[in-house]
Every structure is written in C-alpha cells, then in structure tokens.
Amino acid sequence: MLEWILGLYCLYLLIKLYAALMEIGFVEKAQRFEPVILSAVNYTKAAAYKIASQKLLLTTTLYDFILFFAWIGFGLRRLDEIVIFENTLLNSAAYVLVFSAINYLLTLPFEIYQTFGLDKKFGFSTITPRTFVLDQCKSAVMFVLFGGAFFAAMVSIIDTFKDWWIYGFVFSFAVVLFINMIYPIVIVPMFNKLTPLQDETLQGAIERLLEKAGLHSSGVFCLDASKRDNRLNAYFGGLGRSKRVVLFDTLIAKLTTSELLAVLGHELGHFAHKDILKNIAASALMLLVMFALFGNLPLALFESLHVEPSAHAIIALFLLFSPVISFAMMPLFGLMSRYNEYRADAYGSECENQEALRDALMKLADENKSFPFAHPLTIALYFTHPPLTKRLERLGMHFESSTKDACAH
Template structure:
C-alpha cells in the first residue's frame, strides 16, 4: 500500500515538473515573437518573470517530493512516537501542529526568495522585512489556532461517532463556508487596512451598478495593497450580508472610472451567475469523496507505516495526500472557472453598456501586472482559472490585435 502511494506521488511530481518544463520552453520561444498587448520591454520582462517563477516551482516540487519521502519513511513515525502517551484528542492537535510547523519551515525559504528576490527584481515587491515577519507571525498563529480546534474536533468525531468520515466532512465544509463569511470583515482586516471609498462620485456610480445587479453589500472599500505589492486587483468578498466590494489602491491609480466600473461589472457577473456558490458546492463534492476515501483506508497502510491507527495519524495522512488528490480534479475546476470568466465578461458588457472599457481595462491589467498573455496548453489545462487574456479580448470583439499566425501558439501547439 505504501508503495502504491509512493508511485502515485511520484507521478504527481513528474507531471508537475513536465508541465513547468513545457511552459518554460513555450514562453522562451513565444517571447521572441512580436509583442501582444505590451511594449517590447514589458513583453520580455513579463516572459522572464514567468520563466523565473516556473524554475522556482520546479525546485519547490522537488523539495515537496523530498518532504513527502521524509514523512512517509520516518517523519510520521517520529510524530507518533513523540505523542505516544497523550490523550487521542490532544494528540491530534499536537501532531497536526508539528506537521504544519515542519512543512512551514521547509517552505519558508521559497516564500522569502519569491518576495525579496524575484518580486523585488521585477519591481513588484513593496513589503519590508518587518511587515513580512508580522504577516508570517499573524498568519502562522491564526493557522495553528484553527488547525488545533479542527484537528481536535475531528479526532473526537473519529473516536465517538460511527461513519465519522461523513460528520468530519460536514464539520470541515461548514468551517470553509464560515471562513468565507468571516474573511472580509474579520480576517482580512488583521493584515490590511480597509477604508470606505472617498471618491463620492465614483462611489455613487458603483452603488448604482450594484443596484442594477441586485447586489447588496456592506459598502465599497479600498485596501492598502500597495504596501506589499504593486499589482492591481479588485474582488467581492464574503457571503450573504457580509459581502463587500474591495478595490486595491493600486487599481484606483491606474484605471479610469469607466474601466473600473467595467471590471466591477465582470465581478458582478460572477455574483449574478452564483459562481461563488457553485465553486463552494464543487469543492464540497470533491471533499465529500476525499473524506469517504479517508474513512475507508485499510489498516494495512498504518501497519506498513509503523504507526498506530489513531485520529492523529489519519489526519496527517489526509494532509500529506490532499495536494495530490486536489491536483486530480484541478483540470475540471479550471475548465469550469474559465467558462465562468467568459460568462462574467459577457455580463459586464451587458450591464456596463459597452465592451470597450472592459477591453481597455484588461489590457492595462496585463501590462501593469506583467502577466505574459500566452501559455502552453498544459499549463492552461491544469492551472488557469482564467482564459488567456487574448482569447477573452477576441471574445469581446477586440479587433485591434494583429494575431497573424498566433492561433497555434495560443493553443500551445508550437514546436518546443
């Protein structure tokens, strides 16, 4: 059984590395083509940024594999031995926290390198070491608190409730929904400052747009995202009455009011089509199957690992394998998400009254965020929650781009 898991994880690692290699080769070739949507300097810079990130991703994947081998061959037994004589509920909380802390320590150098080397080199990073450390402490403590409560609760369910996998799923899924409710008003403000939009004229236009869509929210807020990052973004956060419109301060500096309204129209399209609820339902279905599998793991697996079949070991195995499990469903989730993006674009045009402002906004977002607009078909298939921006522009009727012979490249069919 352990050999089967090892083979599955090895194939997962192999596929991830292969996708990254293909993406690097594709972008290395595409960057020598005439630029699309960008000035030549930005075109080259965005391609180099993407290639640099893919190379780092390959190294991260190799370390992920080494960490998996560590846990499977020795680490899980080490945690089980360390927590041998502890009450099973408390043991689960301690064991899960040890697992998370070790993984965090291994992954931290990559986060630091991404932020202070790669993002710094490409002029994205605005964070300071002091702010970075504060973020890590806050995020780490929040994660450990939530993990302790959840792992102890699931352990109690495993010990005391028949068909524990089903009730554990209900608990975890309920917490996911709850965190979506709490995020905009309680969690996000722990890391960023949110202030009401001061531009009264723009605020009024946004409110009128929201009313046309039947969108009720707590208001329109500006987040001080520029203290960490130079990239542009906007989102609707929360569920139910906790929903709020959040604009990055960087976005307000770069987009005109009409372009901003077009972007918000796109986000409203997701609301109008219930995409958030559909995504939560899809995640719920995937988790349901995952917990069913978890609840029917053979005892032989724990014997081969040399550990007791305790709630703590069941939970750690779940966390160890969840990345592989979700990766299997990623193409489906990405495909659904890309289709939702096209529908949201169409709704934005419908509610805003024209496509020109959304087209203009998308072009600015690509240029400002240095998002290389072309990707290999495998990268799109597995990872892209949004369609390639050139495809979105074509669907919006943009005729300003001379695609020439790019169609092959857009599909990822060029020779590598």
C-alpha cells in the same frame, strides 16, 4: 495500498515537472515574437518572470517530493515517538500542529525567496521585512489558536463516529463557509487597512451597478494593498450580510472610472450567473471526495508505515496527499471556471462596454506583467481564467495571425 499511493505521487510529480518544462520552452519561444497586449518592455519582463516562476516551481516540486517521502518513510513514525501526551485529544492535536509547523518551517525559505527575491526583482513586492515578519507571526498565532481548535474537533469526530468521514466533511465544510463569511470583516483587517471609498462619484456609480444586479453589500472599501504588492485587483468578499466590495488602492490609481466599473461588472457577472454558488458546490464535492477516500483507508497502509491508525495519523496523511487529489480534479474545475469567465466578461461588457473591459484587462495584464500566452497543457492543468488573448478576441479584438499561429504551437 502504500505502493499505489507512492505510484500516484510519482505520477503527480512527473506530470507537474513535464508541464513546467513545456511551459518554459513555450515561453522562451513566444517571447521572441512581436509583443501583443503588453508594452514591449513589460512583455519581455512578463516572459522572464514566467520562466523564473516555472523554474522555481520545478525546484519546489522536487523539494515537496523529498518531504513527502521523508514523512512517509520515517517522519510520521518518528513524530509519533516524540509527541507524547497522556490525554489522547491533546496528543493528537499537538501531533498535527507540530507536523504543520515543521512543514511550514521547511517551506518558509521558498516563500521568502518568492517575496524578497523573485517578486522584488520584477517590481511586484513592496513588503518590508518587518511587515513580512509581522504577517507570519499573526498567521502563526491564528493557526495555533483556530487550527488547534479545528484539529481537536476533527480528532474528536474521528474517535467518536464509525463513519467519521461524513461528519468530518460536514463540519469542515461548515468551517469553510464560516471563514468565507468572516474573511472580509475579521481576517482582512488584521493584515490590511480597509477604509470606506472616499470618491463619492465612483462610489455612487458602483452602488448603482450593484443595485442593478440585485447585489446588496455592506459597503465599498479601499484596501492598502500597495504596502505589500504592486499588482492590481478587486473582489467581492464575504457571504450573506458580510458581502463587501474591496478595491485595491493600486487598482483605483491605475484604472479610469469606466474601466473600473467594467471590471466590477465582470465580478457581478459571477454573482448574476450564480458562479459563487457553483464554486462552493465544486469545493464541497472535492472535499467530500477527499474525506471519502481518507475515511476508508485500509489498516494495511498504517501497518506498512509502522504507525497506529490514529486520528492524527489520518489527518497527517490527509494533509500530505490532498494536493495530489486537488491536482487530479483541477482540470475539470478549471474547464468549468474558464467557461464562467467568458460569461462574466460578456456581463461586464453589458454593464459598461466592450472597449472599457478590453482596456481594463490590457492594463491589468500590463501592470501585473501577465504573459499573454501559455502552453495548452499549462492551461488545462492550472488555468481558472482563459488566456488573455482568447478573452480579448471574445470582446472583439483581433491579433495578427502569425503571432497567434506561432504561439498556438
């Protein structure tokens, strides 16, 4: 069993490395073509950022590979020897928290480089060291308090029920739904300032748009995203009565009212087509598959790792190997998501008009420096949205065939 796990992880590693190398070569070639969608300056910057991001991905993938084998080879066993409490529940919860803390600290340098190195260099990140440290501290406190409680509950479920993975899945999925419900009204305000939209004309137009779609929200809010990042975005957050419209201040500053309504119309398209429920169902399916796999691990695996088949060992293996399972299932979910995005674009066009949505998408790409082309393998493995050129073509825009043909290869 251990040989199978190691083999699958190596395959996962090789596919990620190969895809990143293909993407780098693809973008290096595509950046020499005549710019489309983005301004000439931002087209060049977007290509450079994409290449730098893929090189960082190569590094972090190899680093994760080393960490994985360190944990499998001796880390789990050594941690079991260090974390010792008489109370079984406390011992298991502490083990998982220490395991998570070590992983966090070992990967923190890459997050710091991404934020203060790469994103600062390309003009995205506006966060100060003080805000970054405060964010990390808040996240750590929340993780210890709520993560500790969650892990303790999972340990109890594993130790109590024979078919624990069924009950564990139900409990975990309920927690996911609860977090989604409270996210915009509890978690977001801990990190960002949310204020009711001050532009009464814009708010009225948004409310009419929501009413037409049959969506009842708890309000329209502006989020001070610019204190951390210059990227543009908007989203509908929450579930049930906690649903609210959240607009980044960067988005309000850059888009016209018509363009902004087209973007919100696109998001409403997901609501109208019940894409949110579909995504929840897809997430539930992925989570169920993971629990079914890790709820039926053979004892021989734990013996080969020289660890007891304890609740905390099962959770640690779950956390270590879940990225591989998610990666394997992502192409299918990505295909479904890209189809949903096309339908949402059509809905957004009907809410406003095709020209407004086209202009909004082009502004978003230019401001966010999103390179408009990608290697087909990258699209298949990672993209939840279709390439921008394909979306714009569906919205009536045409590109030079020479550029399209060159980037298609």
